[in-house]
Amino acid sequence: MSFWRKKEHHTAGQVDFDRLPRHIAIIMDGNGRWAKQRGLPRSAGHKVGAETFRTIANYCKKIGVEYLTVYAFSTENWKRPADEVNTIMTLLKKYLLEAIDTMERDQKGLEFLGDLSAVTPELQELIAQTHEISKRIHGFQANICLNYGGRNEIVSAAKAFAQDCRDGKCTPEALDEKAFSSYMYTGEMPDPDLIIRPGGEMRLSNFLLWQCAYAEFYSCDTLWPDFKEKDLDQAILAYQNRDRRFGGIK
Numbered sequence: 001m002s003f004w005r006k007k008e009h010h011t012a013g014q015v016d017f018d019r020l021p022r023h024i025a026i027i028m029d030g031n032g033r034w035a036k037q038r039g040l041p042r043s044a045g046h047k048v049g050a051e052t053f054r055t056i057a058n059y060c061k062k063i064g065v066e067y068l069t070v071y072a073f074s075t076e077n078w079k080r081p082a083d084e085v086n087t088i089m090t091l092l093k094k095y096l097l098e099a100i101d102t103m104e105r106d107q108k109g110l111e112f113l114g115d116l117s118a119v120t121p122e123l124q125e126l127i128a129q130t131h132e133i134s135k136r137i138h139g140f141q142a143n144i145c146l147n148y149g150g151r152n153e154i155v156s157a158a159k160a161f162a163q164d165c166r167d168g169k170c171t172p173e174a175l176d177e178k179a180f181s182s183y184m185y186t187g188e189m190p191d192p193d194l195i196i197r198p199g200g201e202m203r204l205s206n207f208l209l210w211q212c213a214y215a216e217f218y219s220c221d222t223l224w225p226d227f228k229e230k231d232l233d234q235a236i237l238a239y240q241n242r243d244r245r246f247g248g249i250k
């Protein structure tokens with residue numbers, strides 16, 4: 001474990017719930033290793049990982065985080081064996097069905113970000129339903145990144161912009177960073193303040209490349225299925241002890 005990480009884990013103090021990140025992004029990694037450590041199939045890790053997502057999303061809403069964006073399936077994850085991909089898609093379907101029944105009651109918005117044309121028509125239909133319900137919900141929104149890739153998102157945005165120019169809706173001269181952001185899947189949402197990667201890897205794996213320009217990065221060795229509310233507290237505490245300068249001086 002590197003020195004700075006060790007230091008952060010010993011950061012004293014309590015989370016200041018009046019100074020929370022508005023938007024937290026999580027790379028939900030380590031499901032496979034969690035299962036392997038227990039002699040279980042990788043699918044068991046994905047199942048428990050899905051439970052962890054429920055727990056952490058509830059906790060974020062409870063403490064007052066406005067947006068939680070999680071990486072569930074990347075544009076590169078299709079390389080995995082078909083049965084593993086099927087397990088993940090089945091878990092997503094289960095979650096969608098549950099969300100359609102409960103999200104309005106619980107006031108939890110749910111959106112899916114990514115190239116959704118590649119998922120089954122059944123999943124696309126369920127996602128369309130949650131999108132309609134989400135329009136009526138304010139205060140908390142979970143975003144699940146599905147068939148998501150940061151580079152793919154930027155290329156899609158560039159294509160959409162070029163098409164708008166061709167249709168006479170805008171001009172290259174009018175494009176600035178804010179306008180380009182609106183072409184991203186995250187639209188008008190604030191950028192993530194904090195990006196968390198459980199499982200110990202120190203890489204972005206193509207996640208939110210545009211939006212994370214000034215996000216604080218936090219990694220912990222805990223595998224995603226073992227990640228609990230207290231681990232989120234640790235990440236938030238570390239974030240609150242960082243000095244965000246955005247290129248300026250303080």
Ligand code: IPE
Pocket residue numbers: 028029030031032033034072073074077088199
């Ligand atoms: C994250 O866990 C879930 C997905 C990428 C779909 P992994 O399945 O990558 O778990 P590890 O990294 O192999 O432990």
Ligand code: IPE
Pocket residue numbers: 027028029071072073074077201203205
């Ligand atoms: C990133 O994890 C994608 C998700 C968590 C969905 P991976 O396990 O796919 O990333 P790499 O292969 O370690 O970079």
Ligand code: MG
Pocket residue numbers: 029030031
């Ligand atoms: Mg992984």
